[in-house]
Amino acid sequence: MEVRRVLIVDDEAAFTSLVKLNLEKTGRFTVCEVNNPTKALAAAREFKPDITLLDVIMPGQDGGQVLAELRTAEFVNLPVIFLTATLTQRGLHERDDQIDGVPFIAKPVEPKKLIKRINEVLANS
Amino acid sequence: MQIRNDLIHREITDAVTNGLRIRYGEVLGALYGEIVNYYPGRFLEIEQLRRDLDVEAVPVLHAILHNKIEPPVLHAIRSLMIGCAITGDQAAVLRWATEGLNRSRQFGDEWKKTVPQWEAVLNDPNQFILYARQIKLFLTQI
Numbered sequence: 310m311e312v313r314r315v316l317i318v319d320d321e322a323a324f325t326s327l328v329k330l331n332l333e334k335t336g337r338f339t340v341c342e343v344n345n346p347t348k349a350l351a352a353a354r355e356f357k358p359d360i361t362l363l364d365v366i367m368p369g370q371d372g373g374q375v376l377a378e379l380r381t382a383e384f385v386n387l388p389v390i391f392l393t394a395t396l397t398q399r400g401l402h403e404r405d406d407q408i409d410g411v412p413f414i415a416k417p418v419e420p421k422k423l424i425k426r427i428n429e430v431l432a433n434s
Numbered sequence: 435m436q437i438r439n440d441l442i443h444r445e446i447t448d449a450v451t452n453g454l455r456i457r458y459g460e461v462l463g464a465l466y467g468e469i470v471n472y473y474p475g476r477f478l479e480i481e482q483l484r485r486d487l488d489v490e491a492v493p494v495l496h497a498i499l500h501n502k503i504e505p506p507v508l509h510a511i512r513s514l515m516i517g518c519a520i521t522g523d524q525a526a527v528l529r530w531a532t533e534g535l536n537r538s539r540q541f542g543d544e545w546k547k548t549v550p551q552w553e554a555v556l557n558d559p560n561q562f563i564l565y566a567r568q569i570k571l572f573l574t575q576i
Binding site for chain 1: 491494514529
């Protein structure tokens, strides 16, 4: 089975470590953590991710700014899942876990749900 | 000091109940309605406010993910921050203050002037929540 490369950009180091642990223990993913959003582009260039998990609100640069940077660089088609704590699970579920066609996951994240969502997005990309 | 505080509290209560609410209800309603969906006669319902915050966050998230934050979106971010403070959600207050600070730096002088205020919320969210909950007290109980 192909190991997929996941870049996670979130300022909460404890959260990214937990996601990395949960994804990597499946043996199906390798994860690169970035806790400073201004370093996301450089990390993406080095790591060459198959998919990015991107927090919406971070100090210094928000997820929209990071995505804009990635899109104007060589990552035009890189699949992205936004992570947010600004909407409840219920609020997001009412919108089919997406906003304007972009996949979202509400924090706190359930590992099984995250893996399922990553696989869905990768399958459709 | 206590007597003076009690007097001030009575005066503010009187101003809100007899003045703003009765004489200028629609004006007050428009003011708070814009911020936290309070309207005279309905009072403030916290559960409804929580649901409203969920709904009102969506266009802001939409603007963020398209990297199109305009001043009206900053107004919405500020409203969300106040609403979250009224519900006592410190983590949410910090998130919206972070976003407000990030983006207010990018606009003209009027928004740049608000930078110290976003920073003040980030430095002492509990104080901000305390003040916001005083508004809640008036809007739910008086």
